Amino acid sequence: MAITDKIYVKNHRQLASQLETSFPKGAFKGATLDILFQGEGLAKLNEASQDRVLEFAEDFLDCDCQANPHCGCADEKFVRYVLELREQGLGPDAIVDVMGDDYMLYAYPGDVLSFLDNSVRTLEAVETLADVEGEHEAANGAQRLRSNLVR
């Protein structure tokens, strides 16, 4: 499962009742993107929630794909967001705190940790493979990314 399958909307029940409709807890589920983040119900939310919802839409749903918001760009951008927080030196608990402040989202720190571990392992594999293939630039690139994640 992708990390975006394990990102949830904070105050889910409260938001659903403000919107007078139900939507899944998972932030990146199709119906959540439609109802909460692209829906017409925005005006029904309290101000603090509106800000966060708009922020999320601006940062992750701003692509021009025809299938927006179901094109997958949001997931990709969110993965990059988490990796960037890690590069800034944040650990899993701090990353969860920041996504809560920024977008009213939460995840379990253990899930964030295994996502980060997997990313490091994937980069290691890329590095090894690129070395074997003589693609030293690619190998160096992967190595650089990896060292930013593990420091």
Ligand SMILES: [Zn+2]
């Ligand atoms: Zn897109």
